[in-house]
Amino acid sequence: MLRPLQGVTMSEAIESLLKENRRFEPPTDFARQARVSSREAYDAMYRESLDDPDTFWRRETSALVFRTPWTKVLEWNLPHARWFLGATLNVTESCLDRHLSTATATKTALLWEGEDGSTRTVTYAELHEKTVRLAGALKQLGVQKGDRVAIYMGMVPEVSVAMLACARIGAVHTVVFGGFSADALRDRIHDSQAKVVITQDGASRRGQVVPLKATVDKALSQPEAKSATHTIVYRHLGSERCRIDMKEGRDAWWDDVLASAPASCEPEIVDAEHPLFILYTSGSTGKPKGVLHTTGGYLAGAHVTSKYVFDLREDDIYWCTADVGWVTGHSYLVYGPLSNGATCFMYEGAPNYPDWARFWRMIEQHKITILYTAPTAIRACMRQGDTWPAKHDLSSLRLLGTVGEPINPEAWVWYHQTIGGGRCPIVDTWWQTETGSIMMATLPGAVAAKPGSTGLPFFGVAPDVVTQEGDPVGANQGGLLVLRKPWPSMFRTLWQDDERFRQGYFSTIKDCYFTGDGARRDEDGYMWVVGRIDDVLNVAGHRIGTAEIESALVSHPAVAEAAAVGRPDDIKGTALVVFVSLRPGSTAGPELRDKLAEHVAKEIGRFARPDLIRFTDALPKTRSGKIMRRLLKDVASGRESTGDTSTLEDLGVLAKLRQDQE
Ligand code: ATP
């Protein structure tokens, strides 16, 4: 839950003290062919997108299939926006059908690699055929327009089919990340009242079997999940590796339902505002929220951002490493790239299986051109050193992207040099489950990148940095990050909880969407996210975001990853506690502790010298890979964690931190 800023007098701005001055101009070759090739060109398009959204969005969505065009671009009754009024469509026509009459029909839509190294390719025509059959099968099971369908699968091409099949018949999918427990799945089925669960026997993770179907059985055995009366089970591992039980009358095999489904299924043409999916947030700050996205605006956002931010081209092999259980997987593994006719690479397993060369070997082997991943993965690879990527030819890469957390400048530079060979632009993309698509980015080819900055607003997006009173702060001053105008892919509400939607996002700052993040905007208009507002530290009277202290630590050669939190302190008010994990070869101990404290003092200021540095092998993270500072705050102050831990990746990490304390 986004808590209304407790105990904070917001007229005090957040200070920003870390000075990161490096700039990376767009490579000349890239800029020459880029869709938007200069800051001036960007400025002109950006202005048009705000001044004349109707013209802008009509032109930019011209490749998409609208059965009826809109009569009015936007209706804004704060906090509720409606986009593309009067328009009707079905997203699968834009993602699949429209390609069938072109050469794209035989192009690879999905290039898949299993953890065991096996590969598959699925063309656009094949993806269409599977989608249509599954859509028909869902109808035969009684799923109707507006009904919810839960999808609990791993990273296999069929997960895209499942999502698209729901969209085909106007059903609302809710994808539940396959790493979640039976209870987490049960809660999401209950909250969304899903009628059907689409799953698979099991998935591979680090050579082990993730028993997805057995987990569904557990979830459905509980009365809270009784809305789900049917499952469809895709056989991925086979009975040798993964034995499962099928419950008569409830469970059906994917192959069987597809075989008996009709070969065609006309798309259900829906209003632009018809719900497309519900997705629960990562849970970094509290209990996950059921974010609702609708059809027209969401598709427009995913489509246009994919095209410009990733500069998608006909011959790209594009890889977004996010799991489809997160919004990044929805927008940039399924709807965005498919609506652009791109070839997407999809990988089933763990990044370090069987070893840390896995990512780099696949990039070489499949000649991947675009890589979109998260700071957590970049830091993890950086920690393992340069020898792993050095084993492989990464010269096919032409663009790199990052999303999910502020990227520490040192990790950015490593990504740029070691992975991108200094030749690939990096797009740092800021957005949220709630925003549906990328809101800010260092648009490649158009503008220079600055390590750690998420760049300029995307078209149609109006971010601002304000005090709690809603007054804009000056350049380079920190404050609350808000979005002043509605945008097409914005969430329309929280599922069954419009009150929380209003309170959580639209009551903090008058007439604005409040993101929950703190940021500063520099003299060039570039945005720097300094961390969650809930995590802002008040150290000796300075209010400072977590990202800056963490980035200062990560810039020390011994440090792989860091998390900064505050602990109540009788004398100072708040003491600064940092948790640090080291790169191999560095030794934890009092000497390094002193060095790191000095290093932070030098980078930021003496006042920011940590009061306590704790070494740890791992930091607690959400299953989407974000550091969970709220739990570390509890550890630091010796409190029991009372908040929601259902999205915590590994409870053991937390237990160990507590134990080490004692
Ligand atoms: P919850 O809202 O349940 O606490 P969450 O905010 O982690 O979970 P997401 O919607 O997955 O759920 O994440 C969005 C958040 O991730 C943003 O608000 C921001 O804090 C962070 N974020 C995403 N991309 C970036 C980026 N490029 N730079 C900095 N922060 C980012």
Ligand code: MG
């Ligand atoms: Mg959030």
